Amino acid sequence: MGTHRTGPRYCSPLQRLLPCLLLLLVPRLPPSRSASLVTHLPGFHGRLPFHLETGYVGVEEETGAELFYYFVESERSPGTDPLILWLTGGPRCSGFSGMAFEVGPLNFVLEPYDGNLPQLVYNPYSWSKIASLIFLDSPVGSGFSYAHDPKGYDVGEISSSLQVVTFLNKWFSDHPSYISNPFYLGGSSHAGKVIPVIAHYISDGNEQRKEQEINLKGYILGNPITGSDFVDFNSRVPYAHGVGIISSQLYEAAIENCKGNYVIPTNRMCDEVLNTFNSLISEVDHGYILGDKCAILAPKPVNDDVVRDRFLLEENIQLDPSPDPTINCFSYRYYLSNIWANENRTRDALKIKQGTIGQWVRCIKGFPYTFDVPSSIEYQLNLSTKGYRVLVMSGDHDMIVPHLGTQAWIRSLNLSIVDDWRAWHVDGQCAGFTIAYANHMTFATVKGGSHTAVSYRPKQGFSMAQRWLDGNHL
Ligand SMILES: *[C@@H]1O[C@H](CO)[C@@H](O)[C@H](O)[C@H]1NC(C)=O
Ligand SMILES: *[C@@H]1O[C@H](CO)[C@@H](O)[C@H](O)[C@H]1NC(C)=O
Ligand SMILES: *[C@@H]1O[C@H](CO)[C@@H](O)[C@H](O)[C@H]1NC(C)=O
Numbered sequence: 001m002g003t004h005r006t007g008p009r010y011c012s013p014l015q016r017l018l019p020c021l022l023l024l025l026v027p028r029l030p031p032s033r034s035a036s037l038v039t040h041l042p043g044f045h046g047r048l049p050f051h052l053e054t055g056y057v058g059v060e061e062e063t064g065a066e067l068f069y070y071f072v073e074s075e076r077s078p079g080t081d082p083l084i085l086w087l088t089g090g091p092r093c094s095g096f097s098g099m100a101f102e103v104g105p106l107n108f109v110l111e112p113y114d115g116n117l118p119q120l121v122y123n124p125y126s127w128s129k130i131a132s133l134i135f136l137d138s139p140v141g142s143g144f145s146y147a148h149d150p151k152g153y154d155v156g157e158i159s160s161s162l163q164v165v166t167f168l169n170k171w172f173s174d175h176p177s178y179i180s181n182p183f184y185l186g187g188s189s190h191a192g193k194v195i196p197v198i199a200h201y202i203s204d205g206n207e208q209r210k211e212q213e214i215n216l217k218g219y220i221l222g223n224p225i226t227g228s229d230f231v232d233f234n235s236r237v238p239y240a241h242g243v244g245i246i247s248s249q250l251y252e253a254a255i256e257n258c259k260g261n262y263v264i265p266t267n268r269m270c271d272e273v274l275n276t277f278n279s280l281i282s283e284v285d286h287g288y289i290l291g292d293k294c295a296i297l298a299p300k301p302v303n304d305d306v307v308r309d310r311f312l313l314e315e316n317i318q319l320d321p322s323p324d325p326t327i328n329c330f331s332y333r334y335y336l337s338n339i340w341a342n343e344n345r346t347r348d349a350l351k352i353k354q355g356t357i358g359q360w361v362r363c364i365k366g367f368p369y370t371f372d373v374p375s376s377i378e379y380q381l382n383l384s385t386k387g388y389r390v391l392v393m394s395g396d397h398d399m400i401v402p403h404l405g406t407q408a409w410i411r412s413l414n415l416s417i418v419d420d421w422r423a424w425h426v427d428g429q430c431a432g433f434t435i436a437y438a439n440h441m442t443f444a445t446v447k448g449g450s451h452t453a454v455s456y457r458p459k460q461g462f463s464m465a466q467r468w469l470d471g472n473h474l
Helices: 014-025 096-102 157-174 191-208 236-242 248-258 268-281 305-316 332-341 344-350 377-384 403-412 458-469
Strands: 034-038 052-060 065-072 083-087 106-108 120-122 132-136 183-188 216-222 389-395 417-426 429-437 441-446
Touching: 052 157, 065 096, 065 157, 083 096, 083 157, 083 191, 096 106, 096 132, 096 332, 106 332, 132 157, 157 191, 183 191, 191 216, 191 377, 236 248, 236 268, 236 403, 248 268, 332 344, 377 389, 389 403, 389 458, 403 441, 417 458, 429 458, 441 458
Parallel strands: 083 132, 083 183, 183 216, 216 389, 389 441
Antiparallel strands: 034 052, 052 065, 065 132, 106 120, 417 429, 429 441
């Protein structure tokens, strides 16, 4: 609890005076914006045990594009705790995914759907115990975000990253008491590709003082895509070999025939090897190789090799399952979320503007999206010299972005090791392995973790976040 729970935020407490004064000196942003306090949610018994605000922030005037967010205040010390903007992958998975399936305060009760509203409970491993969290429906078209003009839905990695920066500038100007809190970006999968880009623009903006300064301290990436196919996807072959999905013979044939390129085969032999590889890995859930293989939406047909990496990306984000998954599937929760979010009483409780979107889907396809950042690695290289803290975590049972590829690009930054590879522990048990590099770069595996690293290991994920955010060793 605390003094920050209710009512609008003012700059009255003394310690908040400075940021407020600074704010007065920078160009005024037009006031937006709708923010609503949400105390109850359908399916959740009683009053929410955390402070939830939802709202919209306009990010593009010409098209009337507005991004929808969920803001959960830290349950510890919101005045000083970090603030994390959490993005989800896809592209175009809803921020609600982060809220209910990754690090946020809600969990669906895993019960067969019987026509009644799916039930929600509090997630005891919510990162909101130690940090304030913003879950953003970005880019436009995700979740409840929308544009008046259809052109607003046509975005890419660069333009949507700039819109996130616009969102932040406006959000902070509406929530000035948070300007001084340590600020972090975080997210998984494809979000891991745009987060360094967003960090780059924030860093640039701070250097040029275009807007009020954003107190960016660093970022957290979970099983991040970098955009470099040879880094992200080549490692699936050695990974599948290491965990016993493909034979040593096939692995050797791949090395011999594909010459280090397992993404786009350049000869017939390699093509054959990769066909066998693809048929073997199709036996398992790519995002969590121990899990049951569950229904996923059939990927779009692919016409050319250039889009193959996108195809791989889209295929694997566990798009909204069709036909419906069975209850043994993790994705059954996604199915429940699609029912829950489309109930009128849910929309009313979240203060969704009428007529802005039709059907809500957890991860939506069909809007244009341009992959215009070739690789996030150069951004990270530049950022790593500027003092930002970085935590990269890899669920070690993910074959979509295997930890091997992630380790490879981190090594390519040539940072010296400051704390060599070792186990990290929770409750006296190994929870994964970690290595720390110079320039505040920490890598950690989450033992038994999936593509969204902490979804299957919430307790371990929470401990990791707490230690890292508090500035301790894992
Ligand atoms: C939900 O609200 C919309 C718009 O007001 C209405 O058309 C629809 O029938 C409602 N659905 C239910 C299940 O009540
Ligand atoms: C990285 O920094 C170099 C040198 O300042 C600059 O030329 C380059 O454009 C930067 N790259 C990115 C992606 O920001
Ligand atoms: C890292 O070191 C290797 C080997 O010395 C070199 O080829 C590469 O360019 C270096 N990369 C960076 C980012 O400095």
